[in-house]
Amino acid sequence: MSRKEKISDEIADIKQEIESYVQNKIDLTKLHVAEDLSKLTAGLAVRLLLFYIAFFVLLFLSMAAAYAIGSYTNNMVTGFIVVAGFYLLVGILFYLLRGILINRPIIKSFIHLFFPNYTKYEQ
Numbered sequence: 646m647s648r649k650e651k652i653s654d655e656i657a658d659i660k661q662e663i664e665s666y667v668q669n670k671i672d673l674t675k676l677h678v679a680e681d682l683s684k685l686t687a688g689l690a691v692r693l694l695l696f697y698i699a700f701f702v703l704l705f706l707s708m709a710a711a712y713a714i715g716s717y718t719n720n721m722v723t724g725f726i727v728v729a730g731f732y733l734l735v736g737i738l739f740y741l742l743r744g745i746l747i748n749r750p751i752i753k754s755f756i757h758l759f760f761p762n763y764t765k766y767e768q
Contacts, residue, residue: 681758681759684758685758688758707728707732710724710728711724711725711727711728712724714727714728
C-alpha cells in the first residue's frame, strides 16, 4: 500500500468519524428536545387538571359564602354582590401585580426547564 493510499484511507476514516459524531449530536439534541417537550406537556396537563379542580372548589365555596352572607343579612342578593365585589377586588389586584405574580414565575419556569444549570435570572 502506497503512502497516498494510506493517507486517503485515514482521511476517509476521519470523515466517517466526523459524520458519525455529527449524527450522534443531532440525535442527542432531538432526545433533549423530546425530553423538554414531554416535561412541558406533562407539567401543563397537571396544572390544567389542578386548575379545573380548584375552579370547582372555588365556585362551590363562593356559592356557599354568598348564601351564608345572604342568610346573615336576610338578603341573598347582598350576599352575591359581596362575593362578586370580593372577586372584582382580587381581579384588580391580580391585574396590577401581573408582572410579579404571573409573568416572572412563568419566565423563570421556562428558563429552568430549558436551561437547568442557569440560576442567575433576577429580572
